[in-house]
Amino acid sequence: MKHYEHVERVRLLVVDDDPPIADLVATVARYEGWDAVTANSGEEALRRAGEFDPDIVVLDLMLPDLDGFGVLDRLRASGTMVPVVFLTARDGVADRVAGLTRGGDDYLVKPFAVEELMARLRTVLRRSAGPAFQRSVLQVADLTMDEDTREVRRGDKLLTLTPTEYEVLRYLMRKSPTVLTKAQILDHVWEYGFGGRSNVVELVVSRLRRKLDGIDDGSVPLIHTVRGVGYVVRQVTE
């Protein structure tokens, strides 16, 4: 079984009848260094899956021809065990997907946040990657984030973060020591199509600071403002 992170590039198939959405996901994945192809219908998905032999599939349930479950069934019938993450509309009627019971590996409700989707894909890949799948722990200086348990610690102090704070911090830590603009953070962490061009990012950063940089005066700040540009998490060596 392939080792997804170091041996070769992850191959992702994105299936969504809405081209902008499929492209959005594919673009972000490529930006992460993955190979991504898209399909906009069930038949096309099956064709692509055959040619492309993906390592993982993102599959919208609502498709013009064959629906998502049908695609999954036919994929399985053709013998592939490729992991699948479903996408489903918010209030589609009886679609409490119970991803598990339908043979999917995970699922996400639309509209989703891009980082959330990528995180789930990484998790699923890690799990299916074979025997020695280890925890995913992000670390910057004495700040650690365990993506499996959601434990975030500054030193050994356990922090309690809200979902939004957690997502913003994860994105900052994952990209550390890169500076991220507020627009990037907004685009990755908030659901696509989020209206409020407001100062939410500033606000969440402010709250994060209070929780993780304001612990006691002995600790050095890790979240830094780059005025006119954005934010970055890094340890400043004097």
Added chain:
Amino acid sequence: MKHYEHVERVRLLVVDDDPPIADLVATVARYEGWDAVTANSGEEALRRAGEFDPDIVVLDLMLPDLDGFGVLDRLRASGTMVPVVFLTARDGVADRVAGLTRGGDDYLVKPFAVEELMARLRTVLRRSAGPAFQRSVLQVADLTMDEDTREVRRGDKLLTLTPTEYEVLRYLMRKSPTVLTKAQILDHVWEYGFGGRSNVVELVVSRLRRKLDGIDDGSVPLIHTVRGVGYVVRQVTE
């Protein structure tokens, strides 16, 4: 005989003529770090058993060609003592199965809950691992659960849990300190195909809390809500 937990991955063969069910079981087993393969007919099962040399088999009784008993006979005839857990329809042949489950074998009625099946598989494996099989006791802080006796204690206070409460708590303890979503809990602890978009999980957690966190004012809560995400059992350090 192989030691299932540390030496190497458990090898599981799932035999069910309904592919989604077989895949469901295989997927969950893989999440646990097992190797799993599926078969959808009796003949295929025998073939796979030959190639794959499983440590344990999940075997549906209702199969298109050879039925479960037939498969078992031919497995045994070929000399393997691999333990088998049967699946049977609700009002089918439960009695006959019970008679057949000698040794370490076991059976389960469909539709089953995934965690229940996994628990039985673990038990059967533990028993077949040899004479020196030890108790399985889960522990988080001063909360203990003995999976053999079903005794659950907070400190030395013995708790009386209903079956559902017990299953939910076991799943939470087994995955501790990971945060589990309500959907995950629902998917694992309730029978597959459980319809409800309801708040059963919240309710059971609420009842669990009253029993194990509300004992006396000296005790710290162990079940925590992670708002917007799910629940977790863990001891909060400091």
Added chain:
DNA sequence: TGACAGCTGTCGTTTTGCTGTCGGTTAACT
């Protein structure tokens, strides 16, 4: 067979606490 008891899930109300908006204040750069 009928009464009872305990378990489970539904409904609906209350409570909690997350999230984003507003706007005054502070800090940085020129």
Added chain:
DNA sequence: AGTTAACCGACAGCAAAACGACAGCTGTCA
């Protein structure tokens, strides 16, 4: 010193979670 960006307190709307009350179901016992 003026200008602009960032910070953050206060607040309100709202969605998630908690939980009491109740009803259906099942298994038990007389």
